[in-house]
Amino acid sequence: MKRVYYILNLIVFLFVAQFLGCKKDPPSYPVGSNAYVNNWILDSLRRYYLWNESLPKKVNKDQDPQLFFKSLLHANDRFSYMVNPEDPGSFPKSNRNQFGFDYSTVSSADGKLVFGVVKYVYSDSPASRNGLKRGDYISKINGQQLTAANAVVLQNELLIGDKGQLTLAALENNSLKDIRTVDLNMGMLVEQPILRETFHLNAKTIAYLYINDFSRGIAQSAMSDFTVFKNENVDALIVDLRYNPGGQVAEAAGIAGLISGLPFDTPFIIYTGNKNGGRKTESIGQSASGDRTLQYQQVLETGLKLKEVYILTSATTASAAEILINNLKPYVNVITVGETTRGKDQASFVIKDMRPSKTISWEMHPIIYKLSNALGAGDYAAGIVPQYHANEFESLPLKALPSLDDPLIQHAIGLIGGSKSLDKRGASKQSSVSSLRILTDSKREQTNQNILHINN
Known part of the structure; x- marks a missing residue:
């Protein structure tokens, strides 16, 4: 009996020893090498990337990191990118x-x-x-x-x-x-990200707000503009997003709150990621407070509580700007005027080396979530089609913003009911250059570089 027990133990020992001997240790790459960086890229994408199941099994980790990153991207991924803060040449130019x-x-x-x-x-x-x-x-x-x-x-x-x-x-x-x-x-520039105007037409007071992007702090800055509108008892609001390439979801939620006055716990956005990320719903108050630039209670005190808003769009309206349009729709009558938007129904957060002994300088901005509003409506990768089509190039030369002769503003005001006053003005059209075709657009290139960012 002892002999049998000894033999069984020997067999088990030999099996375990053989198994451990065949198992390969995780590869170790020299710090700073392409393989070291690329291994981090691949591991991160396998965890977070929306299309992580499409990542290849066999890869060449000796490539340049930026080329390696691009080689891993899914065919449907139009927007993921990676930069190295220590190398200005790695940043997209505009x-x-x-x-x-x-x-x-x-x-x-x-x-x-x-x-x-x-x-x-x-x-x-x-x-x-x-x-x-x-x-x-x-x-x-x-x-x-x-x-x-x-x-x-x-x-x-x-x-x-x-x-x-x-x-x-x-x-x-x-x-x-x-x-x-x-x-x-090339030199320094200072932006004026918000333009405000109030039009008094046909006994209507119409507020106009141009927002150039949704960078950090925009909603906080806009509160003073909404205070002015509130004090003027405006009848309608036009939000001009025609050149807005997006930015932070928190800022889009903040502006949505200023428009609508929706309570803090109102469902606002649904994030759907891969199997690791799952699906989560975030309220408008949670979203607006996400980058810690404002308190949502201030938004409620300042907001206009409108049931209808007019939003001006173009092919360079993207990302967080599209979130404002799509995610207000369950609660507000959103009337869009202009052209079909860019179609960025996806979001990202920055992935970088957070260790105290930071050994990787690269920062990734991969697509991590698909987006939808509180009703589950999304899937606008082909863009959001406006209810009313208008092209700013139908009237040349372009007028300074805001101008009542601008075709998009003029169309929106006509819908609101200020058209009689506009009829007397008339837009200055250059009929000799009709049916213009756009060959390039520098702002459109910038929309490729602006991913909707959330706080992870």
């Missing part, structure tokens, strides 16, 4: 960051006329300090005439340099006439 303006290159229907249209100039920027303004026409970039063939190339040239030159032109009789050049040098 006209806004370089020079402080955005423009579109457009062509006439027959393709014979191609020119740039300045859409937005930041209030204190290299562009504004050199006299560039909304509505200016660009005939040349760095001395080269804009054409359908080189529009993208010339836009990229502006982004890779720290200086550039624009040739401004007048548009006369369906042709361009050069009038002056503007030299641009």
Whole structure:
């Protein structure tokens, strides 16, 4: 009996020893090597990435980290990116960051006329300090005439340099006439992220609020504007998000609260992640307080408690701006005017090395959640289609914002009931350049870089 017991123990010992001998230790990579960084990237994506089940089993971890990261992204992922704060060259570039303006290159229907249209100039920027303004026409970039063939190339040239030159032109009789050049040098810019106006038309008091983005603190800043609107007893509100590429979900929730006055516990947003992340619902108060820039009770004291809001949109309305539209809909009649939005129904949070002995400098911004409103409505990857279509390029030159001659503002005011006053004004249209086709849009590129961020 003892002999049998001894033999059984020996067999078990040998089996365990064989099993342990075959099991491989986790790979150890030299700190700072590509493999070391890429191993961290892969492990993080396997835990958080929305499409983590599509990640490849076998990978080459010796690649450049940014190339490695891009190679792992799902075919449906249009927005995830990674940057290294220690390497400025790893950050996405934009006209806004370089020079402080955005423009579109457009062509006439027959393709014979191609020119740039300045859409937005930041209030204190290299562009504004050199006299560039909304509505200016660009005939040349760095001395080269804009054409359908080189529009993208010339836009990229502006982004890779720290200086550039624009040739401004007048548009006369369906042709361009050069009038002056503007030299641009990369420099500091100060934004005016919110513009406020009140229109008194047809015995109606109409509030207008332009919001340039949803960066941290925007909702707190907007409370003073909503206080003005509240004191003026406005009849309607127009929120202009046409150039808003998004930002923080907390800021979108804060503005939603200022518009609606919804109680703290009102369901606002549903996050759906992978099997690790699951599904969670967050109230408007929780969301608005997420980045700790405001107290939701202040929002309730300041909010307008509207049952209807008019929102202006374009193809560069994205991310948190789309959240404001989609997630107000269960509670407020949201009337959209403009063009179909960008279609970012996804969110991220920053993934970085949080250890005291930080050995990885890279920061990832991968897509982690799909988004929907309190009713479960989402899936707007193709964009949110406006109820009323309007194109700001149907009336040239573009007017300074806010202007009653702007097609989007004019259309919204007409819906509100101020159209009789507008009929007397009339918009200044340039009929010789009808049916313009957009070839490039510098602001659209920025929307690719703005992922809706939540606080993890």
